[in-house]
């Protein structure tokens with residue numbers, strides 16, 4: 001079976017996020033790629049005797065959503081931090097949709113930031129619902145619990161502590177969120193949206 005491959009990202013100097021944090025964080029991402037491949041291999045091995053390995057098989061299978069979404073969420077996160085920050089296109093489809101749904105960009109942003117402050121580990125997400133052709137904000141616990149089916153992730157903001165505690169104190173979550181938006185390449189968000197229609 002074709003293996004998942006670790007992607008490379010062109011991440012330059014970022015506001016607030018140290019090079020060391022990004023370096024360590026990319027190692028964690030590599031771990032999710034490795035484990036997604038490993039789980040598929042383990043499932044194949046255990047499937048040689050599904051009766052004998054029934055319990056192990058279901059436990060390993062259950063972990064796949066965690067590892068796979070851990071891999072994919074990080075790919076969106078690092079991609080959005082790549083190639084330097086760009087502002088949101090004031091005439092683009094994204095801001096039109098946001099303004100239509102939330103009334104203003106600032107209202108949407110305030111709501112998104114509040115979601116990002118959800119207690120516990122997980123992700124603040126902006127999705128594009130392909131069936132309804134509309135945007136949705138959401139919180140995802142861990143990497144996988146609460147992912148919205150058949151929706152495209154436009155923004156993935158990592159709210160696990162490993163993403164920010166070495167640069168910000170644990171109480172510095174708000175500043176980390178602010179800096180994420182200062183570092184964000186909005187052009188890429190717009191491109192993902194346009195590809196998702």
Ligand SMILES: [Fe+2]
Nearest residue numbers: 028158160163
């Ligand atoms: Fe992470």
